[in-house]
Amino acid sequence: MTGSSFIYVTYxxxxxxxxxxxxxxxxxxxxxxxGGHQESTWKKGAEWKMFMPQHGLTDSGEILESxxxxxxxxxxxxxxxxxxxxxxxxxCVMELxxxxxxxxxxxxxxxxxENSQFxxxxxGGWPRILSSLKTYLETDSAHxxxxxxxxxxxx
Amino acid sequence: xTGSKFVYVTFIRASAEKIFxxxxxxxxxxxxxxxxxQESGWCVxxxxxxxxxxxxxxxDGEIVEIDRPNKLVFTWRNRLFADMEKEGFSRCTYLLEPSxxxxxxxxxxxxxxxxxxVIEGVSQGWPMVLASLKSFLETGAxxxxxxxxxxxx
Numbered sequence: 001m002t003g004s005s006f007i008y009v010t011y012x013x014x015x016x017x018x019x020x021x022x023x024x025x026x027x028x029x030x031x032x033x034x035g036g037h038q039e040s041t042w043k044k045g046a047e048w049k050m051f052m053p054q055h056g057l058t059d060s061g062e063i064l065e066s067x068x069x070x071x072x073x074x075x076x077x078x079x080x081x082x083x084x085x086x087x088x089x090x091x092c093v094m095e096l097x098x099x100x101x102x103x104x105x106x107x108x109x110x111x112x113x114e115n116s117q118f119x120x121x122x123x124g125g126w127p128r129i130l131s132s133l134k135t136y137l138e139t140d141s142a143h144x145x146x147x148x149x150x151x152x153x154x155x
Numbered sequence: 156x157t158g159s160k161f162v163y164v165t166f167i168r169a170s171a172e173k174i175f176x177x178x179x180x181x182x183x184x185x186x187x188x189x190x191x192x193q194e195s196g197w198c199v200x201x202x203x204x205x206x207x208x209x210x211x212x213x214x215d216g217e218i219v220e221i222d223r224p225n226k227l228v229f230t231w232r233n234r235l236f237a238d239m240e241k242e243g244f245s246r247c248t249y250l251l252e253p254s255x256x257x258x259x260x261x262x263x264x265x266x267x268x269x270x271x272x273v274i275e276g277v278s279q280g281w282p283m284v285l286a287s288l289k290s291f292l293e294t295g296a297x298x299x300x301x302x303x304x305x306x307x308x
Contacts, residue, residue, distance in 0.1 A: 099300065102299075135289075
């Protein structure tokens with residue numbers, strides 16, 4: 001198989017629906033996703049866009065599959081860094097599963113390109129975002145450095 | 156290059172000292188790491204051993220590098236399953252770095268075997284252990300699922 005991938009699994013002490021809402025609703029995203037948010041109806045075929053306060057539109061694509069609150073697949077391209085944009089569309093799968101009082105969240109981000117700079121970039125971003133999401137849902141306050149994009153450059 | 160590797164990064168709202176203690180001291184590991192405890196003199200060359208709650212030794216190895224609370228490198232051999240034990244010693248590295256209000260913990264677990272049963276196994280285990288460590292340090296309560304030694308092992 002050729003291509004690049006990033007896989008991350010975490011367990012969050014929160015109901016699955018709450019984790020889904022935090023991943024998909026702008027008012028929650030802004031609290032832990034470097035101040036950014038996403039716009040989409042999250043239905044199959046819908047447009048998907050991500051915005052960051054200091055950059056405006058940073059990423060865009062389309063919802064390829066949607067099964068709330070279990071699974072969503074996003075066709076995802078970076079729009080603001082030319083070297084990442086030229087790699088074209090990546091595919092991001094978010095899978096959620098309730099396990100007792102936990103939600104298991106699996107992120108699989110892949111692209112059909114070896115040594116992808118895009119996958120390298122998201123490999124740095126996802127652990128920060130998902131750590132902050134977990135803290136936000138378990139303690140009601142996200143990490144200071146992922147709350148505001150002004151404090152942390154979106155890489 | 157041959158070999159297998161698992162890398163996992165998490166950010167924890169706690170000091171590096173606290174995380175280092177939680178990764179190494181029995182009074183902490185027993186709370187979130189399946190009831191297990193580790194024994195070592197924690198100096199370069201010291202033996203390192205991990206024990207199940209029933210006292211059975213499940214892993215052993217040796218401290219390769221220690222710079223508390225920034226870095227710990229140790230060798231790690233599985234002693235519980237024959238197919239993993241025969242792969243020999245893997246190498247586990249904890250790297251702790253300040254990051255804003257958090258500490259960035261980078262775990263690297265690698266072995267000179269490909270494909271490796273050990274790395275396949277730890278890839279399944281580490282996300283739960285480190286998620287529970289993070290919950291334990293940030294909320295005072297580990298994840299319930301991670302507190303018990305698995306039945307039948």
